[in-house]
Amino acid sequence: MDDLLREFLIETNESLDVVDVELVRFEQEPDNAKILDNVFRLVHTIKGTCGFLGLPRLETLAHAAETLMSRFRDGSMPVSGEAVTLILSTIDRIKDILSELERHQREPEGIDTDLIRSLEQMVEHGTAAHAAPDGGAVASRRPEGAADETPAPGAARQAVQDRGGSGGSGGDASSPEKEGDGTPDHTVAGTSIRVSVDTLESLMTMISELVLTRNQLLDIVRRHGESEFKVPLQRLSNVTAELQDGVMRTRMQPIGKAWQKLPRIVRDLAAELGKDLELEMHGADTELDRQVLERIKDPLAHMVRNSADHGLESAAERIAAGKPEKGTIRLSAYHEGGHIIIGVADDGRGLDTARIREKALALGLATEAGLEKMSEAQVHNFIFAPGFSTARTVTSVSGRGVGMDVVRNNIDQIGGSIDVQSVRGRGLSFTIKIPLTLAIVSALIVEASGERFAIPQLAVVELVRVNANSEHRIEHIKDAAVLRLRHELLPLVCLGNVLKLREDRAIPDKGFIVVMRVGAQTFGVMVDSVFHTEEIVVKPMASKLRRIGMFSGNTILGDGSVILILDPNGVLQALGASSSAAFEAQAGTVDDERTDDEEKTSLLVFRAGSPQLKAVPLSLVTRLEEIDCRMIEVSNGRQMVQYRGHLMPLMHFGDDAPAKRDGVQPLLVCSDGERSVGFAVDEIVDIVQEKLDIQVTSERAGALGSAIVRGQATEVVDIGHFLPLAYADWFRRADVVTRGRQPALLLVDDSAFFRSMLVPVLKAAGYAVTAVAGGYEALAFLKQGRSVDVLVTDIDMPDMDGFTLAEAVRDEPRFQDIPIIALSSINSPEAIERGRRVGFHDYVAKFDRQSLIAALKEQTSGAIQAA
């Protein structure tokens, strides 16, 4: 092909892509003169170039579109949806002709009277007639266009020639214009240069070879100790690193390029389907390799089409469902641990699990019995099976049944994975994870059970060496191994165990721990040795091995050996936590409103022993009393008072406070069964409802920390500290007989305060308690295979709420019947209903110890009897 023509095709295609996006933007901002100018200029340039190259058909089309747009510019025509659609159709026709041009090196036969006439009419009448409603699809797109490529006889041809003539002279006149118009473009264009993709490809391959060879040299030099090769090799290494960096950057393109066509597609679909749709794009400048980008363009477009066509409901349905009228499709992209995570989510109707089950049965993909055992998420995976489309009507947009399986295949082929999450009525979310393949990454080489592995440096936070005497020790919370690192407790996993390379389930107490972070999760991976960091060329896993999930690829080290690259996500999953990207459709805002109410606690604010304000959760206080000081007796060095037929010890919060001798002593009475303790206070200040947010933790026993209550710093007291001081066996209940086996209880609550308050209570009630801070830890604990007789969980927790935890627990066949008791401050009917659905056996208010103990007794009586 002629160089000039090739240049023209590349440039014009690029310009047309921009015109597409800009026109859609312009439609949304019709007053934005800048956008219009931009579009106008591009079309004008195209027209000029076409004239210059002798492409009359194209020139005529461009000219007609330009004329219409000039009406927008001079204000003589309002911007209507119809008009924009027409211009877009013209652009489409131009693109068609361009592709023909590319194939045959000349314009296809035919004239475009249909479009031209429509454009001219629009110009004539547009100024007079008023903007038709946007929904009106006058779209004279492909179906129509295909019909009339026949040259019309006589007059029409004459007319065309005239136009062609004027176009021609316009062309001549415009070529100097084009130059004129061109220069601003060219100055921008002058800073960049076009390079063929093949050239970059071979550059990349050579760089990879260079990196590998450099690694080999480094390996050799390392083994030879001191040598005169070291310094030049270091220099070579630096240069290679920079070269590699530079070449990689040439291949990286922002994902926004793949998203470029989508606003137009969504706009057209909205018009065609009569829905109000919005496309949100987040992270469009996240970069990924060009080749990968090419491969995901179509799958993404397909998913967006699906959402628009099947996922999002009509305006009427949405209003009826209490959703905003405008349906939202949300695209997102970000980097995480050597991968690019792309999300496509909508806030539509979600997947119809029942229909999928039907279809799966009908297609013979599963049996009734098999389907019974599957969780909802597993059923949803059927949408990736070939020939699977549950759309009742096959529209021309999607629903032909050649959908998601092709998408999955495409993604598989580039070494990626796709995950689906759906909530009926709320929406659907796809998460695509693609490795930044062909990348050269920094990796830490480790050894576990005699085999070496590479861990991407990106995911590694730090390395900790442990043995029995080191500062960092491995501790066991009920057989789950954790590492106490500064203030965090990290769940630990042994790499050898995860990969089933060793038999012994117990984690060794000496070795190295690689502290890794994936998203918000930090955890530790135990290995036998840690070698060095090496730059490696990531090669994708063979398709047969991709399903393993633990490895994101393999590489050849400097010494020629092949080692596997660990996927931090896979290891995290082995820890029992799921790490699919959060579901983020617009409906998420509903959640935010709800959480605010749930976190308020009733607090009793008082003063005792000092002017500083103190607070205690009201529900821990059984009664407020005032007693006559003369009633206070001293026995055994302790203050007591006769209260309701029993002796009640008196406690003071402040140690240096002088006890009152006369008058009235206000008391906070805490009772448990028949025993009570009275806490002497100076004055009761207030009872408030506040979010209990302990900001500064206390080192002192007796206080949990400080929080802001009523706008003032208030010390939150730890009742649990004082109670055993009054009665040494306060937390040991008389009616508990330690039977052969104490029922095992797993307590999940993100607040250290509540854990430390509840654990003693539960222990006293006769349970063997393990307390964890969140849903992931709980799942990890359960996956360890420990037996748990009852699960007590808070609802509101960051990372994973109680509902989600319950669902995840129920997914495990082992735990389908485990009693789950939820602790919460909300008792709304919706919450209770949801709780019932996810399988909570009971719902207890957070501070109501009595109810909690009673509920536990009820739920575990079976277990106790069985022991």
Add this chain to the structure above:
Amino acid sequence: MTSTNEQPTTEYVTVQVGDHLFGLPISRVQDVFVPDHLTRVPLAPPEVAGILNLRGRVVTSIDMRSCLDFPPREPGAQAMAVGIECRGESYGLLVDSVGEVIALSDDDCEGKPANLDSRLSRVAVGVYRLEGRLLIVLDVDRMLDIKSGAVAA
């Protein structure tokens, strides 16, 4: 009237696996090599013997004995590998030994005997009766799709 003896023939690389002789169409065979320094792949399906480095390419080694549910090789016995390319990926089929390349007439290829073991039947295209031996023509793609231990449907 004598017909011109222009019978179509195909060349096969012969390999021995257990008691069976297989023929792989030469068009599918890239390499024959000694599998060296195999890296074990934890959690991989049993037929994947490991991955290795062949001139800078990572090759996935599939043990034919495992795929066909044959007993494993004697410890210490050296296997040979036949390099295959499938769907853009490099594989090495581990066999006991590699024999010669022979050219066989397509017309002489017979259908699979009814009493052929079901697993062999799945991966066989046909058989040739050579002097005293049976050569099983291997369907390379089907071979690579097999998961060992799967019950023949």
